[in-house]
Amino acid sequence: MIIDLDKKTHPFMSLSIKISTSPFGTMKERYIKRMRQMDSKSRIQTTLDAFNSIGATTDGMQRLAYTEEESRVHAVFSEFCVKENLQVRTDEAGNVIARREGRMKEAPAVAVGSHLDTVYSGGKYDGAGGVAAGIELIHRLNEKKVMTDYPIELIAFAGEESSRFGLATIGSKAMTGLLKAQDTKQFKDKDGISLETAMNTAGFPSSTLGQAVREKSAFHAFIELHIEQGRELERKGRKVAIATGIAAPTRLKVTVEGEAAHSGTTPMDIRRDALTSASRLVLDIEEAADQEKKYQTVATVGVFHVFPGAMNTIPGRVEFNVDIRGLDVSSKQRIIKAVKKKSRQLQTEKDVEVSFDLLRDEQPILLDENVQQLLAASCREVSVDPLFLPSGAGHDAMNMASICPTGLLFVPSYKGISHNPDEYTAAEDFVTGVDVLEQAVMKLAGAKEVKMSG
Ligand SMILES: [Zn+2]
Structure with missing residues (x-):
């Protein structure tokens, strides 16, 4: 479609371009x-x-x-x-x-x-x-x-x-x-x-x-x-x-499962707090990305949901999303590997379940x-x-x-x-x-x- 500026060819009729042909x-x-x-x-x-x-x-x-x-x-x-x-x-x-x-x-x-x-x-x-x-x-x-x-x-x-x-x-x-x-x-x-x-x-x-x-x-x-x-x-x-x-994004959804319990009656040593474990993981992601600085790879947790999300309940589940970007595919992979390693550690030490879903993995x-x-x-x-x-x-x-x-x-x-x-x-x-x-x-x-x- 060649735009003819002398005619209203555009579907939005409020639009008129006026360039008069003469002069x-x-x-x-x-x-x-x-x-x-x-x-x-x-x-x-x-x-x-x-x-x-x-x-x-x-x-x-x-x-x-x-x-x-x-x-x-x-x-x-x-x-x-x-x-x-x-x-x-x-x-x-x-x-x-x-x-x-x-x-x-x-x-x-x-x-x-x-x-x-x-x-x-x-x-x-x-x-x-x-x-x-x-x-x-x-x-x-x-x-x-x-x-x-x-x-x-x-x-x-x-x-x-x-x-x-x-x-x-x-x-x-x-x-x-x-x-x-x-x-x-x-x-x-x-x-x-x-x-x-x-x-x-x-x-x-x-x-x-x-x-x-x-x-x-x-x-x-x-x-x-x-x-x-x-x-x-x-x-x-x-x-x-x-x-x-x-740098195309690689995106993960991370779910940390613990156990929701009464915040007043559950002693600290038997808690399975999903939020404290998830928080450690978020910091681990930051650290892992920091290690990849020379590849200019970056990682961000921008979405974080706590369940059930009540003042008087120990969080039983946390879901968060990680966005990792960089031009070096192996650098991005190293961040994921480091975080998975940390999560296995947490599973043993804190008795929580951590699962990873790959939402997107685009090639830079x-x-x-x-x-x-x-x-x-x-x-x-x-x-x-x-x-x-x-x-x-x-x-x-x-x-x-x-x-x-x-x-x-x-x-x-x-x-x-x-x-x-x-x-x-x-x-x-x-x-x-x-x-x-x-x-x-x-x-x-x-x-x-x-x-x-x-
Ligand atoms: Zn733009």
């Missing part, structure tokens, strides 16, 4: 002139402000997957892209794909992009920052009249956040063939609306979802620029990080070494000393990595705050990110003729 050129020229008068920082800020004028609430940003807000922000994105002379289309999964042709026809694209949807009470930079960076990249190439061999694509992926349907990176999963039409029925939002229905309402029926799949041959490489959502860059005083991989995604090296070289060219980090969070890049060489660049997040209205990344930090991205894309896309416009 079309004049208006576009005015836009380009205005953008050229600005510096890179102001341009990025202008784009971000335009995105964040949609879905602003008293409690942060809210542009959930396949809602009117997401469609509206995609329309704003399309408008920026059209003004930068890109060919814009929306695919059958709702991803917006803006293309700048290269000299070689039919050549695979060098793609960049991120997402414009948010979580509930989200921030202004998660995803949106990367898309704004992509527009700035295109603006710079246009301004310098750079011609590339390979085409360049700027993609705004649909439905990256799992907040609405409990399923993350929906658009990039569809694009890479990892989401089938029948899968869209099982995911429902809190109002019971299925992903299938929501996509259908937004204009993307599941019957055509398969057409969003792109072949490996469509892409030469993909690079996503994203905010770090952690505080390593800030802690180390650096400006750019290159992700080495995406290692990002392309060559792209990492290319990004590192691009950093050096703009005098930036990059950090190499695993990404603890999932990104569209992990799906794209299944079909083409993929890179992931991080810029700093203030105090590591993310998925929160206080999320912040300075516009100048995005400028640095675009400086690196520009070098990398020029190399990947074969920018041979660079004529300065003067």
